[in-house]
Amino acid sequence: DARIVLLNRELADELGLDADALASDDGAALLAGMSAPEDARPIAQAYAGHQFGGFSPRLGDGRALLLGELIDRRGQRRDLHLKGSGRTPFSRGGDGKAVLGPVLREYLIGEAMHALGVPTTRALAVVTTGERVVRAGGPKPGAILARVASSHLRIGTFEFLSARRDHERVRQLVDYAIRRHDPHLMDAEDPALELLKAVRGRQAKLVAQWMGVGFIHGVMNTDNTTISGETIDYGPCAFMDGFDPETVFSSIDHHGRYAYGNQPSILNWNLARLAEALLPVVKAPDQETAIEIATAEVEAFGAIFLREWEQVMCAKLGLSEVRDGDGRLAGDLLDLMAADTVDFTTTFRALAEALRGGRSALEALFAGSDPIDAWYTRWTARLEASGDEPAARADAMDRVNPVYIPRNHLVEEALDAAEEELDLEPARRIHAVLAEPFTRRSGLDRYAEAAPTDFGPYVTYCGT
């Protein structure tokens, strides 16, 4: 009993698909995996992965199906993929299904990330199946997410072939990935090493952007780390309210491996796993030299990430270029925020307001403490040295610092309404608000506010 309950018409259009046709019964059957387009040959993809540090040689699409590829209106090749469409050869003990709450979370958070300018897979549709799917806590409405990605290649895809010592196929996969994501590297001297560097650059940028919006992925396993540099597999993810680098929301992350503040070093760790998988095909006279070459590239991540992070933070602080000491300036602000678990998102809007002459929001957040005054003086001195008009700077800040993020308590409310009463209205409203995260609109204060103090501690689940 497939029904489309959310359809991303704008994305359908971008893909060159007819949204009205997709919204029909035939479209629902297609997006539920009950029928395939005539010329499509759907597949489940194999991959391996390091999960919480431990290696699983065979994961793969256990509840997902790659329907096929499309060339979008800009000429880009995109995967159309169904998540929750039933069992595959990779399902292991699982039922191959997904339930409405987690599917909606992926839709809402993924689309919010897109609107925030963060590279991400996109959500095309949520389809309910009419089935009740058994999960911890009782049966839940079954659902399928139709998602779109620039590819579904993961670090784990390389690990899969490399662990089987299928070096010829690792080489083929490197060529394929380069053709798909980095065609300018096609004639590179050492394609595997160049691919490693390209992934390093994209992922450094991506994680810096996550840090800049307070996003916590929650399951940064190597099978959830893309070659494209898009955020993928929104499971127990969430945005931080009060700033605390140790924040963890996932129910299964007992040791805080994937805490907010650990995300850059985990990415570095994941890149080391990619490097290992590529070792046999890195150009070098012997394995020892290959290891040395690859290690140097992995170790360069820290400095590359730092540059990306400083750029993100400088933009958030109204600084158009990074100068010496700016990283420290940003870091000191974060320390002050952490000391009082000040709301991450509202702080940066309050700073812009302060530049316009309204200090009350900032004072309310930091309880008018002396340290924030001292920091503010340093910051404004640095801004003055850069020479722009304060009002122009404040406007530039407002273009990168959102008013609206997917607030945990509101997402939870929307997921509950959907799962318990099949009421999708709260989800649709959140989606509409988050489509324009940088523009404050009247009547939407509720969506801009931090969770009420009696909400939490917030715990998220994978929904697997």
Ligand code: AMP
């Ligand atoms: P995820 O945490 O969603 O990225 O999934 C990790 C692995 O578990 C992937 O290989 C999934 O395909 C698999 N998986 C998750 N849920 C199910 C399920 N209900 N049935 C079969 N496989 C699943």
Ligand code: MG
């Ligand atoms: Mg995954």
